[in-house]
Amino acid sequence: MTLWLMAGLLFTPLAWAVLTLLMNFTWGRLVTWVGIVVQVLVSLGLWLAVSRDGGFYYGLGGWEAPLGIELRVDGLAVTFVLLTAVVASACGWHAGVYIDADKPWHRYFWPLFWFLWSGLNAVWLGGDLFNLYVGLELISLSAVGLVALGGKAGALRASIRYLLAALLGSLAYLLGVALIYGQFGTLSIAGVVFWLEEHPVPAGSSLALALMVTGLALKTALFPLHRWLPPAHGIAKSPVSALLSALVVKASFYIAARLWLELGEPLGNLAAAQLVGLLGSAAIVWGSWLACRQLELKQVVAYSSVAQIGYLFLLFPLTYSVSESVTLQAQQGITLQVISHALAKAAMFLAAGNLILSTGSSRVDALKGVSRFLPFSLFSFGLAGVSLMSLPPSGGFAAKWLLLQASLGSGQWWWVLVLLVGGLLSAAYVFRIYRASFLESSETDHFYHPPRSLEIIPMILALLSLGLGLVSAEVLSVMALPFEEEGSP
Amino acid sequence: MTLNTWIPVLALMTSLIASLVIFALPEKGYRLRTAVNLGAALLKLGLVVVMVWGVFRGVGYGVSFTMVPGVTFVLKADAFSMMFAGLSAVLWLLTTIYAVGYLEDSPNRSRFFGFFSLCVASTMGIALAGNLFTFFLFYEMLTLSTYPLVVHRGTEKALKAGRTYVIYTLTGGAVLLLAIAWLHGVVGDLPFREGGHFTGSDPDIHRSLTLIFILLVAGLGVKAAIFPLHGWLPQAMVAPAPVSALLHAVAVVKAGAFGIVRVVHDVYGVDASSALGLLEPLAWLAAFTIIYASVRALWQVDLKRRLAFSTVSQVSYIILGVSIFGPVAAVGGLVHLLHQGIMKITLFFCAGNYAETLGIHRIDEMDGAGRRMPGTSVAFTIGAFGMIGAPPLAGFITKWTMGSGALAVNMDWVVVVLVASSLLNAAYFLPVLYRLWFRKPAAHWPHERQWGRLETSAWLFWPPLLTAVMTVMVGVLASLPFSPLSWAELIVLREYSP
Amino acid sequence: MTTPLLYALAGALLCGIGLFGLLWLRHLLRKLLAFNIMGSGVFLVMVGLPQHQSGPDPVPQALVLTGIVVAIAATALAVVLIRRYYHLSGMSSLEDEPSPRGDDPE
């Protein structure tokens, strides 16, 4: 059964990518929606299977590592697979209605969308470092393509900038992989850990880790390597922005986190961990600050991503040389942050897109007084904002709670301040939007209500991110021992 | 899962679902919206009455599940939560009636009532929360759902007030979160328990406990508007009258005060708080707030602002009451939770009536309004005298009980504070009453509306009268069973002899 | 100093040059070429560094093959984008706005 599920999971996206490449936009949409159903069902099935029976290793086509592709199917991975399915299908659904079918180049949306999806699945499930690289590249290239779909010069500039950053990050990562293989003779993280248990740490091996983490940080847009992100996320079509912010940046972070959790203890050092944490904090503050200053709605959301990504990197200091329980809390907290941010940010971008459609302008000022029309999307935007502000009962709150506990438990109280200030700063930019919408002005008497299907999608996502906090214990229990799985080297 | 598990959840859900339904209703669906509002309010009141009776007989209502690893979400009905729940259920009903009349013909009513119900759901959640974590959850929800109401008018002034409000409350929330998380880190997940948890606790953690207590009070003190964290409250008075009435007089500030009482009584335990030396400074702070805000109120010319400062002052009575280490004073503090709510809502209703019917906002415009609107003015008079502490009204019962309690534990200075506050209250309320009844009315009112037979719309007319009658009744019938005083005595009995 | 190690060092050098070019050059095609140089350097390191007693390790060879495919795909995409960008804006670089020093990989 699981074999069929795995096969479905891996090959549907690729197959659909090829299939849709051959069609125009309208047909592609129809086919994609069928594919989405298949993919969601498969992801759900796999998630259920793993949550019942536990994780396993899966050699693709019966080939074993190192030459074959070995997949690691554990609770965390399938949770992310499911998350991807949810967010991507929401974006796909939304895009089908949102994107203008008349522009000829828009038909490339569907293949790129499916390549992106397959790349994401490859990253979540990837077991060895090189396959992760391939997955990352697949993601990057299709993401760049999606950004470029905007078609205007600005979109192209943003996408080229994005592409260069992504490629540089990939190469840095690949160089790290090369060094690792050169030193340890294996590509599997578990293998490296196994090797390190037997031997003393060779000199210079920290360099490999540093290179990989730096490359991935660049792809994740950690401050101060974040400057490619806001233009790309801000200028892309709303469903694309949602995909990029919700999932794409998470993929590179996911690899970085796995590397750090396995290799951080032997290869990393305290200063590096604290430095990464510090950069994360700077990202939180700086990103939020800039988000407050943006004039365009989607830029606000994009800078908010920069800030929210900062939280993720608090994982590094909070798991380095601390007690077992703190590590666990930090991991759980970050996992929740990834999920809730993915849901909330996707909801926010989609809602922002709808609002732009409604008001006919992408500026924050244009929202003046729209709340009197009870725009559904504004409501979704607001609910997603609750999660971003990490207020209860959202998943963001649960994440923040766990991170607070981890910071207090590890004695690194300075992250507590960062977390609290970050929450307030995010409130500042979220409330800026609310505020604008409540301003009564006589000028706005026209308001276009987008189709219901466009409006309902961000609402579902926002509600999911809001409700995540209430069920976070269950969600986390499925990812029992996240990132850690004894496996064959 | 028995029915008893579900009753608290249902009580919470009534307003939550009402809120969603109202959001979904079209703006023009006036009758249906009113029906949903009132139906939900009545249903909730019924559920609360059932729970009050049950709690009195010792039935346990509650539900809990693990939300985040290590933390449980607990809804639980105990005597104290029923006090707050009862207050919000009763006043929600009245305020809904009032708001229907107040917002007649004004825009954005769906939005208003939706968020309004959401607020009440949060208040209910705060009342029924069974541990600090759950409390915090609803506490923040309250912040969020009140913001749209504060800025409802959409004017620059309202938005500015909303901004101030959000800055204050979210910062307070952050501090509170820190405190709760820290406490959780030190001792784990603590359910509210009568008598508290820290009696005879390990001396090693006393320093942390003290710091956490300060943070908790600071966080909760924002909503409870303790000096110097009260700045948002007078500004938030730009909101429509029902909002000022229910939320700022009752729900929001009470949420803060309620939280402080919870912390002192049911987390730390009154013995432990006293032993840690935390109560005395809190009492002084509350006393200072009482006096300070009353003095500030003297200089306000806007009626609602004056009432707002009065709220700041009165809420600190609750805190003063619980921070005196003695059962009788605690009764006085707790009972004020209800009394202040009833009295202040009366005053705000009346202020709203004056504004809506005659266009009066400033105190110097109120000359002779008593002749034009006798019913409202009688209610206002009763409310004001209640605030002053004139017997036999609600405020007197509070002051008398608290004063007796303070004397019983030899904190004589509290009596001085009470008397000074009463004098100040008289100084800022009596001139208003004088203008109402004994000045000649102006030639014409700033903005008069005719409503037909009654002095104002019937929706606006009856709620303040009812609350005024309640103000009298809870005072006169203070010794009946199930009166606020008796209920507060029950709470304190359970707290002091757990 | 074995030959493979020499390869690896040369690869590292190429990487450095490529990185320099990627960050320093303005023209987009030059940047792209710099990327390719850097990629070649990485591949050199990859095949050069891991050595078995029994001669070259076959695994990196396979990996590098895949890597080259990926690099070609990326290059192709980049060329398409740059061309289109040039058509739309008439510019061959991204420098229309002042770029702050050091923190941006352009």
Place this chain on the structure above:
Amino acid sequence: MMLPEPLLVIMAVCLPLLYPAMALRAAWERAMRYALPVLPLPALVLALGSEPGWQLEMPWLLNGGLWAVDGVRRLFLLLTAVLWMVAGIYAVGCLRPDHLRRFCVFWGLTLAGNLGLTVAVDIGSFYSFFALMTFAGYGLVVHEGTNEAIRAGRVYLVMAVLGEMAILTGLLLASAAAGSQMLADLPEAIAASPRRDLIMALLIAGFGVKAGLPLLHFWLPLAHPVAPTPASAVLSGAMIKAGLLGWLVTLPFGEVAMPGWGALMIVAGAVGAIGAAVLGVCQQRPKAVLAYSSISQMGLMVLMVGVALADSGRAPVLFSVIALYALHHGLAKGSLFLSAGVSLPAGAMRRAVVWLLIALPGLSLAGLPFTSGALAKLAMKEGLLENRLEFALAGYLSPLMTAGAVATLLLILRYLWTLSAKLGTGHNPPMLVAGWLAAVGVSLVAFWWMPWEAGGLVESPVWLPAPYQLWALVWPMLIALGLALLTLWASRLVKQR
């Protein structure tokens, strides 16, 4: 069978308390006006018809309510009921139609408070009614709406609020010391309390505001004259006695001798009695003179309170004397105030009768033989006899009383003098006359059938003083007359120059 007394007492309090509800309908204004005299009727029946000793328990009321009537309270209740009733009759006649309903509302509330505090035995309801009377009284004071009335009202209110707070604090402290919510438990507890002096000071000052204690009296000469005439009558006749009653029921009489407080009160009383007379004779307006006269008379009662405090053994006897004096003074002062509003008839004979009826209650105050005043004065004299008292100031009491009597008559003469300048000729509304005549009648005649006690101090038949007593009563009056004539002559002289 339900006892009639509890029913009556509830009616007595609730009737005036609920009466203001009639103001809701403008059409009932006329009925409201004519209902004024009916309001104190149940209280009157209660005071006359029931024997003291019953009580009504209401455990649900405030902190546990208990209403009862004992001997002293019964007299106060009687005074209150009678005076409010005659003033009510008078009010029907004299009220102008503007703001009539407002006046009636405050009238009813004030009356309810005044009656209620007389029957209340628990602290909560006593204080509640006291406050009700105080605050509602404000409405009566400022009713006319003139600048003067408003100023007087402000002073009244400020003093009243301060007084209320003093009472509240005092009661709170006393109640905490006693651990009880009943007035009856307070005296003992106060006597034993370590904070005795503080409590005493607070209570004396608090009730003293109402009773016109010197230095706390400022509001009184301002407020009494400006109020409408019937309101002045009840203010000066009945409400002022509420302060006295407050002292009687709370202070620790008979528990322990407190010479210090006693002396203080005696001095205060003396200052009040004589000082008020000095100020009073300089007043131009008749009602102001009467207000000072009230302070002066209250001074004498304060004096007795002081003696009762100083000499715990005499307290029970003095209680009945104080009650008697209060009753007498209330009725007489009430009819004097009411007389300030009548107009003189045309005929000379009738005029003479009217003047006689105006003067008689005044002379009664001064102790004219065969009046209630004579009885009260004699009882007081007997009660304060030097040889039965044991404290330092006892020797000064007799001259003080004499001086007081002189002062009283001087004030009355001054009142008549100023009144004669002011009273015009004209037609009186019948109800006004009826009210006034009733007041005079009650003061002069009905008094003798009232259930007062003289504590066995005055030989019967009480209304006929013994010769030596006669002289004791008369010679201060002669002095006063002499002084008055002297002044008159002197002023003529000055005018001629």
